[in-house]
Amino acid sequence: MHKRPPTMVPVPKLTPTDLVAALRNPLAFIADRWTPQSRTVERAALAALVMSVVIVVTGGAVRLTGSGLGCPTWPECTAGSLTPTDALSYHSAIEFTNRMLTYVLCAAVGWAIIAARSQKPFRRSLTRLGWAQFWLVMSNAILGGIVVLVGLNPYTVAAHFLLATALITVAALMWQRTREGDGEPRPLVGKAVQQLVWALVAVSLLLIAAGTVVTGAGPHPGDSGDVERIDVSWSGVAELHAVFAWIVVSLTFALWFFLKGVGAPQGPRDRVRELFLILLGQGVIGYVQYFTHLPTVLVGLHMFGSCLVWIGVLRVLLSLRERADVTGDAALPAQSYDAVSASISGPR
Template sequence: MSTSIVPSDQSLKMGPFAKWAPTMKLQRLLALLLLIFQGGITVTGSIVRVTGSGLGCDTWPLCHEGSLVPVAGAAPWIHQAVEFGNRMLTFVLVAAALAVFLSVLAAKRRKEIVIHSFIQGLGIIAQAVIGGITVLVDLHWYAVALHFLPSMILVFLAAVLYTRIGEPDDGTATVAFPGWIRVVAVIATIAMAVVLITGTMTTGAGVHSGDDGVGMQGRLNVDIDWMAHVHGYNMYVYLFFTLIVVFGLYRAKAAAKTQKLGFALIIFILIQAGIGIMQYRLGVPRWSIPFHIAMSAVVVAFTSLLWAQGRPRLGGQAQVTGSPAGDLKHQALSAA
């Protein structure tokens, strides 16, 4: 008896994705691009800040009153180009999130993955609105902080999505870490959140308001030297608990991939700490800020990748699209 699946006309007319069954490899590639773009837009946002281009487009959703695009003479052309360019990158991010969402739908992936991909889209829309509010309140420090922190949450969730897409839906959810390691990992993640929050406060107390015309108006009124030390001490707390997690993984003989992620995270935290110390010693030069923001995204992403290894789905037969139904669909389309 033949076990091949012969597609019927009906099976190939089930909606707009009927003739697309993306492989798990393609889904992961799209998810990786989304993760990179989520981190990358925070870097371009920091470039807006250090070039003083935050009000290059002085309203939202338009660039200037009555115009969606920059207007000659409304602001220095370089500031308009930098700010408008950063806004346009949002559409690249939207396209990446949409591609991931459609691919997991077409592959008939499990509900967890579909929800994660949907959250990415909602988060991007919310970030665009927050960015608009930031402009409308003339880059007040708290608005800038609230614009940055959700981006880090989206980076964290994008890394989880990337990991989960690589796990077959019919695999068995398994607890990979001893319970005490999971507890310490939670503490480390909370410590990382505190580092990010105090980092935005340090920036808020600094001189880089995001626009040359704003100056120190609307800045956080605390001693920046004290704030920088609070931020730095919290980084050491985060590093301490992360070291405990990585040591625990080594003692528990965790998977080699998981241990490598842990060691890589330690290295990235140390690099980030080094950049922060260098910034403090040099008086926070403008050119250093994009590097610090980029490493923030890297550290958050690797923290998430390591966290996601704690409860993986192992085994499973759906190795083509990641979904049993998706594999059947892929086989039917191949046969057609």
């Protein structure tokens, strides 16, 4: 038997009008000719979230290896050269690699924007979240340049990390929004649980902020030279950081029992359990690094764990409500929500 030759798909020819349209609004041009599957949009948003964590971890590696000034200027690596020269050390390669990963992050965010813009029906909320990530990346790139130009001032380093945390926040929100509709959010729990979770979010932010102070006062300044440090007791701030960590763990533990006791939906309970396990791992790493005088590897793992903790907290917060499609049905029947709400809030 003779095999039939594969059918060739003709490549569409671009007319001058198409070229003008592509130059005028490339996103609209792509959206008119491509409709991604929902899974594709979700994966694009997840890729942006993963890269936002990767850039934090590699930034931590720059600091922990003392490579913060490996490229002593910005946006060039050295005066007159965008790349490291032969005269520079391996610190330059580490710092330059981290800078190059910013382009990978931009590509991931750009892919998320294109996928969201091309989805049918068009969801403006997703596109806005994608563009918010883009501007956060640009802002943090500029701030990263300022960090280098001011010689790793610890306050600018702390701001650099906090802005990266803001990027993770928006990326996690976009990833969540790709898996739900655009209907009005409907709470799955009562106000008491919502208030407890918002308290968890607030203390988690304090935990992260205290962690940046620990970094600014600790023994890893980011360069082997004379780098300014925050003039506070490192051990005292570390102990305050630990207090916030214990409060976060306690709130998470109480929240899990509370949700289980009132028969809350499985989704919030699963997210809280996941957060609790992340916190246990992060706590072990934190105490081991403290009593072993901050070995580089453990500090790096702790930074990675910090990102996971914050993502876990955000997932708990976002699990407290559902958003159906504009014309679709919600995942939880109304009577189930009413029963949960009544059991938590009590008689009205």
